[in-house]
Amino acid sequence: MKFPITLLLFVLAALPCAAADEADYYRIISISTPKAQTASRSQNWKPAPDGLALEVSGITRVDDSRIAVAIRKGEVWFLDGVYDDPPSNVQYHRFASALHEPLGLLKHNDAYYCVQRSELTRLADLDGDDVADEYLTVAKGWGVTGHYHEYAYGPKLDGQGNLWLTLNIGLGLNKSQQQYAVSDPKLGYRQGLWRGWGMMVDPTGKLSPVCAGMRSPSGLGANAAGDMFYTDQQGNWVATNSLHHMRSGVFFHHAEALASMSQPGSTLKGIDQVPDGLALPEALQRMPAMKPPAVWFPYKKMGQSTTDVMLDASEGGFGPFAGQLLIGEFTQASINRVFLEKVGGEYQGACFPFRRGLGSAVLRLTQGHDGSVFVGLTNRGWSSLGEASYGLQRLVWTGKMPTEIQEMRATPDGFELVFTKPMDRDSLQDADSYSILSYTYRYQSGYGSDEIQDRVLNVKPVEVSADGRRVRLKVDPLRRYFVHELNAPGVRDTEGQPLLHSNAYYTLNRIPAKN
Known part of the structure; x- marks a missing residue:
């Protein structure tokens, strides 16, 4: 394919600055990485205990000295000493185990909440020994057919005290998996119940489907107004990575999520045709229920696999971007930045490069009490830039004002x-x-x-x-x-x-x- 020279120059001008320049303003501190890889590192990584693969899949603050991380293996660990610079004496303590692929972690109401593949679980320490004594099901009711791609993410808290979670689409169910699926009679798509939907759990524990059309919604989080957003990743029906405002009765883009449209509780009704192969502006006219993303992340220019959503709530402790969103990037092991505004009652805005050069795929983000940002890393066997397969890092503002x-x-x-x-x-x-x-x-x-x-x-x-x-x-x-x-x-x-x-x-x- 040939490109006009003006477009070629435009692409060249859009290439991001080197990470060394970014490091003048935002410094990466490496906390934990695979023990076998520390010898070849120039950075001061702290190895995790023998046998602990710290593939961070969820992260939350415990108090002003500790954070908690969920890992792919199905455990939750407390880490102390993570604010030290350098972190030469990190202490590890296992809080919970035997979870089924937790892909989120939240401290809320003196307990810890995580979404497992089939439920939202509350982990509580009843006797104060930093070990979970009680594992309670808070909410369940979405389909699990056994397809590998049926990841479940969350929870995150909105401004009204509701918990939110998101559910992956299963990509190409086989015959044995289809028997556990639902289908819309008009469109014929078949998926596990509520697959590709955003779900809300209110303070009473009621689980409700809210919005649909998600492919791989691996990140979610609220903005400063308390409204909830999620990120999606490029694939079928998804043009490129994107950030969406979650609200009731809205369809985003992945058509197979409409398999649950006729189920009791669905907020979507009456969609009997899905346009295919049209330019987005025309497709939106043809399908009024479909709403565009608040922000597109142009492919490769702004990453290849968006992940977590984190509000900079530091009020300046993390630099000049307070109130904006930081967005994790998996493949390019980086973090991007989003400015949002409302125009005509709808969110839209701009994305900017922020910080490259993290140690592995960025999956989870949380803000420390001092404004710094903890970055949970794991490439889960998929390819990403970086020097490790997984680990934990911390991003600290140096106090120098970037020209941005x-x-x-x-x-x-x-x-x-x-x-x-x-x-x-x-x-x-x-x-x-x-x-x-x-x-x-x-x-x-x-x-x-x-x-x-x-x-x-x-x-x-x-x-x-x-x-x-x-x-x-x-x-x-x-x-x-x-x-x-x-x-x-x-x-x-x-x-x-x-x-x-x-x-x-x-x-x-x-x-x-x-x-």
Whole structure:
């Protein structure tokens, strides 16, 4: 396939900065890794006890000195000494065992909650010896056919005190698995009950299906407003990685989740046809129940397998991005950043590169009491960048302010950029400092989608704030349901330094109305 030279230059300009530059602002501290691999490491890793494969599948704070991690083997461990720098004396203590593939962990109401493959479980320590004495089923009721891909994730807590979990689709059930599945009579898709759905458990323990259309929703989390979001991963029906606002009665993209549409409790009704092979804007018109993601992560440019969702609730303790979301990235062993805004009552926004160079696939994130971020790693046998198969790391802000695009906001005729520090006004006012490309995706049953209907747009800076922290760009034409990929390689701060990351990707679902 041949590309126009303008597009080739655009892609080259979008390549992320080296991790060494990022390390000036966000330092990676390695806490635990496979013992057999420590000898070849230059970093100060602390080995886990013999026989403990710390394949972190869930992570939560215990108190101001300890964290708890769930691991793929089906155990929960407490780790003490994880805030030490370097962490030379980490202590490990097993809290719980005999779980079935827990893929999440949450401390809530003086107990620990995890989603196993078939239930949401509450783990309680009744006698204060840091060992779980009670394993209680909080909620169950989704299908398990035995297919390997039927992962279950969570829980995470929303702003109203509800627990949320997400359920993978089973990819291609065989005949023996199909006998445990359900099917919608109109569409004919067959899946385990509620597979591909987002579920909510209210404070009374009632489990309810909320929204559908998920493929591999391995990350979920609430934003500062308490609304719940999940990430999905590219595959059939899913054009590229994405972030979605979970709410009642909404369909996202994976059609086989509609197998449960006719079941009691379903919030979706009356979908009798699914478009296939259409550009996303047209598919959305054909299928009103389907809602686009709040943010697309363009494939490879912004990762290949999105995972956890974490709100930076540090109020500045982790740098200039308080209130934004950090998104784990599996294949590229990295973390990305998302700024969200509401336009016309719907979420949309931009994603930015944040920190590369983690030790393995990033699966879980949680924020420590000091604002630092604990990163749970495991590639689970799938390929990822990094020097280990699994482990635990901590990301710490050095206190140095990065030169970054802090926010990218939609306006009626373009975008407003907000920076982390005052910028050179001449560079902000120079049209050659910027380029913008827009494209959309194909909604299809096949695997993923190329970027389609791509177009280089006209961009003109029309207003710079007096403090040099903001610039308004007029962009022609804006295109609804298109990703608008910004590159700003010519922008400089007042000391002449370029942006640490000069690229951003805004998913424009709604164009703001003119005042």
